[in-house]
Amino acid sequence: MKKTALLIYETYCNFEISVALEGLALKNKEVVVFAKYKDLIKSEEGLTVLPDRSIDEIIIDEYDSLLLPGAADIRSAIEDKDILNFIKKFKDKIIGAISIAPILLVKTEMLNGKPFMAGVNKEDLFEEGFTNEDLDKMKGWDDCIKNPIEDGYIVTDKIVTSIAFNFAKFGLQFCKMLGLDIPPQIFGL
Structure with a gap:
């Protein structure tokens, strides 16, 4: 069975990926934690994690998926060409991106002009140089509060x-896209 890569960066959000990680663990799917360097990374919640590998150690053929957590401040990842190049290697694989992380996929041009959700409002991204064309079909934070999507996610191509x-x-949808059947009752759904 191929593995799932989890990319972490400073202030990544652990709880947002907890159900996905537990679903993968329940089905014995190996997860390899990557970061730019093999240095300790502190999560938004204060957990300190030592990645398994640095991003330059990936053997892409061993992986069928990538999981991208949100972060309290993802600016350094969005502006890092090495991280963006790492993400681009997963172009034809299953990708799960939550919270602000879908903006990494916009930056790599994987989601430009396509439907997606992100835990930020468009107006805040225009200030960062993103265009209306980049974000045309984005459903931002306020949109999701005012008009929630019942499923709780958007799937575009192989990206949730x-x-x-x-x-x-x-998390359950990410697992489902990998062919892993996880009963939603396990997580109170």
Whole structure:
């Protein structure tokens, strides 16, 4: 069975990927944690994690998927060409991106002009240089509060995106896209 890569960066959000990781563990699917360097990374919640590998150690053929958590401040990852190049290697694989992480996929041009959810509002991204064309079909934080999507996520091609408060539905959908049947009752759904 191929593995799932989990990319972490400073202030990544652990709870947003907890259901996805538990679903993978329940089905004995190996997860390999990557970061730019093999240095300790502190999560938004204060957990300190030592990645298994640095991003330059990937053997892409061993992986069928990538999981991208949100972060309290993802700016350094969005501006890092090495991280963006790492993500691009997963172009034809299953990708789960939650909270602000879908913006990494916009930056790599995987989601430009396509439907997706992100835990940020468009207006905040225009200030960062993203265009209306980049974000045309984005459903941002306020959109998701005012007009929630019942499923709790959007699937575009092989990419599932969501926002923080839909983390359980997001995690189950990521597993489902990998062919892993996880009963939603396990997570109270």
